[in-house]
Amino acid sequence: MVASGNTYKEKVSQLISWGHWFSFFNIIAAMLLGTRYITHSDWPATLIGQLYLLLSWVGHFGFLVFGIYILIIFPASFLIPSQRLMRLFGVLVSTVGLTALLLDTYAYQTVDLHLSPLVWDLLLSGDKTELNANWQYLFVVVPVIFLFELMCSEWVWRKLRKLTRKHVGGPIALVFGVCFLGSHLIYIWADANLYRPVTMQRSNFPFSYPMTAKTFMEKHGLLDRQEYTKRRAEQGVQNSEFVRYPISKLSFNDQGTDQNLMIIMVDSLRSDMLTSTVMPNLTAFAQNNLNFTNNYSSSNSDATGVFGLLYGLPSGYINSIRAEKKSPVLLNTLQERDYNFGLFSGENFDLPIYREAIFANTKLAVTDSRHARDIESDSHAIKDWDHWLSKQKSNKPWFSFLELTSVQQFKEGEHYKPRFTPSLGSNAINEKGVDSTLLLKNSYRNAAYHIDEILGRVFAQLEAKGDMANTIVVIASNHGTEFNETGNNTWGAGSNYSQYQIKVPLIIHWPDHSAQEVTRLTSNLDLVPTLMESLLNVASANTNYSSGVSLFDNNKNRRWLLAGDDSDIAVVENKQTTVVDKYGNYNVYDKNYQLEDEGKPKLSTLMQVMNELKRFYEPRHNQDNDK
Template sequence: MVASGNNYKDKVSQLISWGHWFSFFNIIAAMLLGTRYIVQSEWPETLLGQLYLGFSWIGHFGFLVFGFYILILFPASFLIPSQRLMRLFAVLVATIGLTTLLLDTHAYESLELHLSPLVWDLLLSGEKTELNARWQYLFVVVPIIFLLQLILSEWLWRKLRKLTRKHVGVPIATVFGLCFLGSHLLYIWADANLYHPVTMQRSNFPLSYPMTAKSFMEKHGLLDRQDYVKRRAEQGLDESELIRYPIEKLSFNNRGTNQNLLIVMIDSLRSDMVNEETMPYLTAFANQNLNYKNHYSASNDNMTGIFGLFYGLPGGYINSVRSEGSTPILLKTLKERNYDFGLFSGNQFKAPIYYQAIFNTKQAEENLATNQSQQPDDQLAIADWKTWLDSQNSEKPWFSYLELKSVQEFEEGGDYVPQFTPSLGNVKINAEGVDSTLLLKNSYRNAAYYVDELLADIFEELTAKQDLDNTIVIITANHGTEFNETGTNSWGANSNYSQYQLKVPMVIHWPGQPVAEINRPTSHLDVVPTVMESLLNVSSSPKIYSSGVNLFEEHPKRSWILAGDSRDIVVIQQNRTTVVDKYGNYRVYDNNYKLMDEGKPKLSTLMQVMHELKRFYQPE
């Protein structure tokens, strides 16, 4: 008999059959809770994307719940002798599972993170916030879930004979299996073809790791890896969402001051190079104008640093902007005000971000085509800039962007003239001769010294043409450069988020502004609001078009600076730097970029950061 309970084999068979049906109804419950992920995620616009969503919703939760059954309840059916005790154990497991899933849906809704060490630490921190209070209220439903599981357990046990006779187990399992397999096969295709409506759903569900097969496809001639990497870099579509930029239409008090605007971006120049020994001209210029001594780039890499400078938005938005082909509101407004554009680069704007999201207007493309020398070189770029400046109508304002690349290419620039001195008089000697790190630093300083001479040429040209009194000059960098000062084998940029890679110069000449040295923390995200408010006289709040604040105004409530990219969130505070990856794992570093054992981010701070990273996305 099926329910005799006298035979061990019959008892185990009965419990296994009951366990299958118990798992099936919990799959349905998990799928219903899983609809919260769908509501909080971007809806795929294509039919294929919606088909993948349906397959993954059914297949993932079916596999997830049944996987827990196979790992926990199935072996327990052989080990727990009493059917009542076994069913109580299953009810406890299911209650814990659904409660965890409920908590995860709330974490995803509030922070766009699944449960992780960071989220658990925040929950257990004891910090009194609205989110923490709401999370605690969720546990009120635990007894309800437990009671419903008890009712389900008893009902299934009583109806087990009737359910077993229906012979629907195989068709149900087939549906779940086909959905699971179909979702992964569809994702393999989408990943290889960079099909965004599918790949954007990669992390929607908890414990979701869609299958990829690029290595297998490349091995069998089905994928060209180089072409794939090129297409991925060009598209920049990974994990992008629809963005509202600006959030609403801007309002202006008037047409602005009509001053000229010159931005000089020195690739890879870190802030501590602005000193009398290495860059005497820039140091003197800084001492006579506005010198922001505690300024941070938007990121530690080239493209995101430039993006943050022109958009005033965190790097997390870069893929959305690139996928939509947006234009910075700053450049759009300058164009509407009939500014002449002059765009010049020592390496002919090789970074893809310039064409994908910065200078992608017709006017900018014309400037890129006509104002560049054939041979990339900073001196030639400045010569072209001078020629362009001579042609400008004094009654019409202009905007110019000048990118200098010599510092970034310091290892190739050993013949820079003049040479930086002193050279290597006090360098320690090792078994192979001169210390290689100090040689690199000396070459780097030599390149900075060379660029300083070029800056002097720019200042002299503006002065000679009597443009300096009517021209705003902003001198900064996209990111810094490290020479393993943190002891983490980090060189150059884009390897960690220390001050050596994030902290950059910010020197501003603004006619009418008093000379000042500013030591409060500032960011690349602040440049756009400053220019929009103080040059173009926008009356709308900066929150409509930027995550930054006006550099001319002190903001005492500002306790953190935001940096990072589409992979990492970086929160810079007075005595710490917190790095959170896209999976919710976090690391906290001190001012010397050493890991802090007891460091934990505050929940209130993280909530503010996550809000800022979601604010410009389209509402659901």
């Protein structure tokens, strides 16, 4: 057949027919390798989920391999005149493809990521990590793959006439087409209805981008976007992984120091507000106590920032903690030690994380209910705190948590007068030529000054009652606020991991500790282990219940800190910040949060970070048994 003097048209036709059948057998090989993704992923519990898995398994790998044929091998059939050379080219292409697929399955089973720039860098780095320790041995099977492809190519060429006569090519193509289209239609329905047995499979296979149609459905009245967003947030909690928190039961040396503890969380306060002009009371307080001037929040948003502060855990665990309603080990221990609790908030603890997890096992002594909802404020919260403190007896320790929210709102005119002008509360807002950014910043400073006056009252009350000598006072913040200082049109919080959004004050009054300014890298994650070790005298290692370290451990001069949310990871260092998304793509920013085009993260550090983000989860087989 080959040597019979066929015309160019006949040769091309034979090579195209060969290419179709050669691709078919490579689809089967890819599907067999693809079972490694299935065995490593959660098995869908419903019939529809299992049907989607079957359809996507067949349709996706069929589309993937056939796409490579159409893009590479099919055009080459017209350009390479020799059938032997053309078949060798096809064998080489398919060998590279199956080898890449094998590497991808290894990466997926090792770090739950598909091949990406980050994973490639990890594979090719000289660092000794879990991922690149054994991957070179995978290339031992490359000659085997090559021989398989060579044999498959030769067999298909020899049997081409017989295979062509069977006329089964059309039905086979129809099966793959139906599976591909059917899987995407099922996913469109599942995505709109948040049907998790299907949507949880979104990223199981490489280059998997299932179709969605939310915009189309919303346009035609088939989807309520607000209700959909609410249900999606709830589902993220309901279907989170199980956590071991703490990893094992805690042990203690003794009952602790019995000192009182007060944590004041100032919402949205960034670290550069700590000046004698904006916050004179807090600045003076910081100068006379422990002032951690290079401190970062664990996140850049409200709920995740509070979560990191009170749990000492990275933000990625927040949904699991909410689902299991696990309160912080710090608060649990304080309750076991019979501390009196007083919990107060300028917003009545509106964040769901408070009631669903942090204070789930605590009777909330929230801001007095006589204050109407529309006039909730820090001023009312501090009045109720004053009243509560006056009832505390000296022979029993107490714990107080005070959330102040004026800085987040920075509204003027209702509860305090502006000190810095022009601002949103002054007449300048209606004047032309006034810089709107200056108005916002001054309003923010005014709110910070108002908070500072409240803090002055707190300090004075503690001194007047004689509690300051036996009370640990912590002033912290859940995140900062940006006014587009990075030049990337980013405002407020939750939009990046620059110092303006995550660098926050941390000031601690600890009786018998001398005043000190601490300039080394510290994190809000460090507060819990500090209190557990030095107030409550825990004997268990801090790795058992936290990702932080004690602030009093001067040997822990860390090179990096962990921040982020439930989808992004941020690794903060003195001179750069690396942000990695859930697909393994990363960007490196300099200390001014400007993108470094050639920036490279330290890969061994990223592996440590990724391990920390999985350390508190239950092993997969334990989760399956619980389900």
